[in-house]
């Protein structure tokens with residue numbers, strides 16, 4: 001292993017998703033078996049012991065790809081020279097709440113972290129916001145980091161994407177590998193739009209492989225409510241699948257989506273430049289591919305009236321969340 005270590009900062013490292021993600025990242029799941037990683041764990045004082053315990057266990061794994069672990073409750077230290085920042089630390093919702101109900105409680109975390117990233121992170125920093133409500137928290141962080149290119153701030157909708165692919169595969173009786181062209185549009189919330197208009201199953205239109213009424217009814221509801229379903233069945237919000245999605249999002253961003261991109265794409269919430277009628281500046285989910293460390297939005301997809309209404313509804317919610325955090329004084 002001759003590469004210099006990549007520094008990865010995890011916030012909320014003592015929490016559930018942090019615990020699920022740390023060992024996979026340390027084992028090389030982000031950048032492969034030849035790329036060492038140096039981990040920075042950011043926690044609040046109440047979470048420090050849990051993070052310290054995780055660090056002891058990391059040492060006990062003796063991963064060849066793990067170059068070091070530092071634990072801190074100071075964001076300025078945690079983001080110093082960081083290349084990848086996974087912003088997980090924040091409160092999860094409980095049964096009966098929408099993710100947007102966490103705006104006031106969690107939004108306040110992301111401004112100071114954005115400022116610390118702005119002041120201390122490496123020039124190539126890439127930020128992935130997992131903490132809910134993820135899109136708007138990412139916007140808050142991005143707005144506090146004026147010296148970092150806006151496109152380096154993203155929010156996780158890969159979990160929704162994976163859910164959408166998995167549920168379509170199950171309905172069509174096809175392996176996941178035979179599914180392509182699924183898109184999550186908009187917000188990581190109940191208004192998100194899992195879109196099968198351009199999806200294929202074994203190369204044929206998904207809307208011919210499954211009942212189109214299901215695809216444009218129960219399916220959308222099931223994907224959009226999957227987080228609530230997990231909370232109800234598991235008694236707590238998703239953990240391992242969320243960590244997996246954060247790793248896949250980051251790996252694809254940094255290493256590229258590669259040859260998969262022929263007719264295939266994934267979904268990520270990235271800063272809009274006005275594509276598909278999404279107002280500039282919002283961090284909204286799009287169909288994306290990645291190469292040379294940058295996301296590109298898949299262009300030229302036809303948007304029918306049904307899709308237009310749903311994309312617009314989710315984007316309207318993002319605009320309302322942005323206005324709400326402005327009113328709360330959480331944006332500069």
Ligand SMILES: NC(=O)c1ccc[n+]([C@@H]2O[C@H](COP(=O)([O-])OP(=O)(O)OC[C@H]3O[C@@H](n4cnc5c(N)ncnc54)[C@H](O)[C@@H]3O)[C@@H](O)[C@H]2O)c1
Pocket residue numbers: 011012013014015016017018042043044046047050088089090091092093106109129130131132133134156157159160188237238239242245
């Ligand atoms: N975007 C997604 O797809 C997705 C999926 C699952 C969960 N989530 C969200 O991820 C977040 C974390 O979930 P979890 O299950 O790990 O929660 P958790 O309660 O188990 O862990 C959260 C951790 O964050 C820490 N924390 C709180 N404030 C912090 C701060 N300012 N700096 C650093 N750390 C801080 C807490 O001490 C705790 O250890 C929640 O907001 C949850 O809703 C998002």
Ligand SMILES: O=C(O)C[C@H](O)C(=O)O
Pocket residue numbers: 092093099132159226227228230237238242
């Ligand atoms: O739904 C939640 O609150 C957790 C997470 O955002 C999820 O989608 O599982």
